[in-house]
Amino acid sequence: MERRRSFPDLLAGGVFVLIGGAFAVGSLSYEMGTPLRMGPGYFPLVVGGIVAALGLGIIVKGLIAGEDITFGTIPWRAIAVIVLAVVFFGFTVRRLGFVPTSAVTALLTTFASPRVRPLMAVAIAAGLTMASTLIFVVGLQLRIPLFGPWLPF
Amino acid sequence: MELLDNLALGFSTALLIQNILYCFVGVLLGTAVGVLPGIGPTATVAMLLPITFSFEPVTALIMLAGIYYGAQYGGSTTAILINLPGESSAAVTALDGHEMARQGRAGPALAAAAIGSFIAGTVATVVLAVAAPPLASIALEFGPADYFSLVLFGLIVSIALARGAPLKALAMIALGVAFGTVGQDIYTGTPRFVFDQRELYGGIDFVSVAVGMFGVAEILRNLENDQTRTAIVSKVKNLWPTREDRRRIVGPIARGTGLGAALGVLPGGGHVLASFTSYAVEKRISKRRKEFGHGAIEGVAGPESANNAAAQTSFIPLLTLGLPAHPVMALMIGAFIVHGITPGPNVITDEPALFWGLIASMWIGNALLLLLNLPLIGIWVRMLRIPYEVLFPMIMLFAAIGTYSLGFNAFDVYAIVFFGILGYILIKCGCEPAPLLLGFVLGPLLEENLRRALIISRGDATVFLTRPISAALLALAAVALALTVLPAIRKRREVVFAEDE
Numbered sequence: 305m306e307r308r309r310s311f312p313d314l315l316a317g318g319v320f321v322l323i324g325g326a327f328a329v330g331s332l333s334y335e336m337g338t339p340l341r342m343g344p345g346y347f348p349l350v351v352g353g354i355v356a357a358l359g360l361g362i363i364v365k366g367l368i369a370g371e372d373i374t375f376g377t378i379p380w381r382a383i384a385v386i387v388l389a390v391v392f393f394g395f396t397v398r399r400l401g402f403v404p405t406s407a408v409t410a411l412l413t414t415f416a417s418p419r420v421r422p423l424m425a426v427a428i429a430a431g432l433t434m435a436s437t438l439i440f441v442v443g444l445q446l447r448i449p450l451f452g453p454w455l456p457f
Numbered sequence: 458m459e460l461l462d463n464l465a466l467g468f469s470t471a472l473l474i475q476n477i478l479y480c481f482v483g484v485l486l487g488t489a490v491g492v493l494p495g496i497g498p499t500a501t502v503a504m505l506l507p508i509t510f511s512f513e514p515v516t517a518l519i520m521l522a523g524i525y526y527g528a529q530y531g532g533s534t535t536a537i538l539i540n541l542p543g544e545s546s547a548a549v550t551a552l553d554g555h556e557m558a559r560q561g562r563a564g565p566a567l568a569a570a571a572i573g574s575f576i577a578g579t580v581a582t583v584v585l586a587v588a589a590p591p592l593a594s595i596a597l598e599f600g601p602a603d604y605f606s607l608v609l610f611g612l613i614v615s616i617a618l619a620r621g622a623p624l625k626a627l628a629m630i631a632l633g634v635a636f637g638t639v640g641q642d643i644y645t646g647t648p649r650f651v652f653d654q655r656e657l658y659g660g661i662d663f664v665s666v667a668v669g670m671f672g673v674a675e676i677l678r679n680l681e682n683d684q685t686r687t688a689i690v691s692k693v694k695n696l697w698p699t700r701e702d703r704r705r706i707v708g709p710i711a712r713g714t715g716l717g718a719a720l721g722v723l724p725g726g727g728h729v730l731a732s733f734t735s736y737a738v739e740k741r742i743s744k745r746r747k748e749f750g751h752g753a754i755e756g757v758a759g760p761e762s763a764n765n766a767a768a769q770t771s772f773i774p775l776l777t778l779g780l781p782a783h784p785v786m787a788l789m790i791g792a793f794i795v796h797g798i799t800p801g802p803n804v805i806t807d808e809p810a811l812f813w814g815l816i817a818s819m820w821i822g823n824a825l826l827l828l829l830n831l832p833l834i835g836i837w838v839r840m841l842r843i844p845y846e847v848l849f850p851m852i853m854l855f856a857a858i859g860t861y862s863l864g865f866n867a868f869d870v871y872a873i874v875f876f877g878i879l880g881y882i883l884i885k886c887g888c889e890p891a892p893l894l895l896g897f898v899l900g901p902l903l904e905e906n907l908r909r910a911l912i913i914s915r916g917d918a919t920v921f922l923t924r925p926i927s928a929a930l931l932a933l934a935a936v937a938l939a940l941t942v943l944p945a946i947r948k949r950r951e952v953v954f955a956e957d958e
Contacts (some may be wrong), residue, residue: 330650386673409854
């Protein structure tokens with residue numbers, strides 16, 4: 305068989321080894337117990353080990369006979385903007401209240417796509433804020449204050 | 458007849474005005490997300506789940522179920538009209554359906570899909586009503602060891618059916634199980650992997666995992682190639698199929714229904730497999746084999762019936778064993794638990810009104826879908842013109858609001874970013890997100906039953922092999938695993954899923 309190295313395979317394998325390993329190592333600090341009476345650490349250790357082992361398997365396979373996947377471009381801008389928008393929402397919804405938080409989150413999110421013009425972005429944000437306020441707060445009676453303690457009114 | 462009594466009870470529940478209303482809302486939303494590419498039923502159910510917490514349990518489940526099977530209808534509309542399957546199971550419908558649309562026969566194609574789906578949905582609901590009670594009574598005999606083996610079997614079979622490399626699917630399941638261990642240990646109360654965050658004591662919320670893996674990751678993928686999605690949608694006219702068409706779709710609908718009802722029970726991608734199998738069967742037995750791929754109405758009616766039948770019967774493992782066959786079913790488990798009901802064989806005896814009400818609502822839902830999809834097709838066609846620039850901020854905002862309202866906890870919101878990015882990386886590397894979610898939901902069940910079985914047997918691990926049900930399930934799981942990994946069968950499997958892009 306032709307040797308082909310596959311970057312996606314190596315990356316996926318690496319992620320599995322990393323997270324699986326972290327679970328396995330982390331579980332060592334909990335009580336193991338015996339197979340008869342398993343402690344809290346037993347099951348996560350085994351599962352973490354399995355994840356890491358499968359990850360290693362994927363890496364090995366990726367080195368000798370990797371899957372042919374085109375990785376494609378990475379939308380750095382979209383990733384950054386969406387992370388920012390969601391973290392902003394989580395952090396401020398209690399402090400600023402539902403309406404301002406939704407408006408800013410929606411506005412921020414539109415910047416994920418370079419094709420949205422500023423005027424369009426504002427229109428989308430305004431429309432979405434109104435729609436979500438009507439649906440979630442008015443319609444579904446979600447218990448979030450419309451305007452929070454950070455605002456003077 | 459006991460069945461008739463039960464159905465009468467079901468209909469008296471499902472026909473309550475609020476239940477009809479939410480059934481309608483569910484199938485309406487389901488059709489909408491099925492039509493709109495870029496958002497699927499899993500992300501939708503995950504986002505709306507927190508809202509349903511305040512509903513009556515049966516109303517909540519009726520609505521969530523409606524979203525799931527409604528999406529199967531909607532997915533076919535986009536597949537036929539713009540060659541863009543809204544749901545993976547509609548991919549095969551696009552082959553002949555879109556070809557028919559290009560020949561100006563979009564109307565009959567849509568009608569064949571809707572009628573096939575309706576008949577299949579109705580028949581499969583009967584199958585569900587008949588098959589569920591006996592299965593549930595068998596499941597009541599299950600001990601912890603049997604449950605452990607059953608869950609393991611379900612997880613293994615789900616990778617056998619999923620597409621993509623089996624090794625990666627296995628790793629995704631295991632990773633899901635690992636994330637499932639976060640939170641307080643069930644037996645000792647020891648907090649595990651919580652990093653001193655009080656919010657993590659109850660575990661990671663599965664809604665955050667689902668919204669991240671299916672919602673956020675999908676948006677990032679869609680924002681990769683920045684092209685305008687121009688949908689050239691032709692006018693749909695002459696909806697009613699000709700006499701010739703009607704004659705030609707009878708057989709495919711009947712066969713598709715049977716296939717779908719049988720395959721839908723399997724964990725994993727039962728409905729996807731069902732539509733592909735149905736297409737293959739119709740092509741093989743047809744006298745007009747050459748027409749397939751060039752607008753054969755059989756190639757629309759068969760697979761559409763199959764995937765809709767499968768969508769209904771995939772409720773069987775959920776309602777009888779508490780085992781989800783699809784990520785949406787995994788979310789439905791969450792809906793059951795939130796309302797204090799443990800999904801599984803006891804539901805049918807403890808909550809008969811809920812169980813039969815849900816089944817009866819599927820009939821009502823299917824009838825509503827037929828009305829929604831045939832006369833109102835123009836509205837859905839117009840919805841396709843909504844630009845993605847409006848759609849993705851909406852999905853993101855609703856995702857944030859939805860996960861926040863789970864417990865008014867910012868942590869659940871941050872979690873969607875974590876799982877969104879993790880999911881995005883892994884999906885880009887050729888890993889499917891569905892196994893991770895199934896592993897995440899079933900992981901705690903796996904651990905609980907493993908430990909309980911070993912405590913009961915006083916640490917004797919052979920209990921998994923000496924109990925006949927458990928031993929049989931483990932043997933089946935081993936066979937399924939062997940089949941997935943064996944190269945010859947893998948090749949066939951790749952052929953089946955090759956067109957599913």
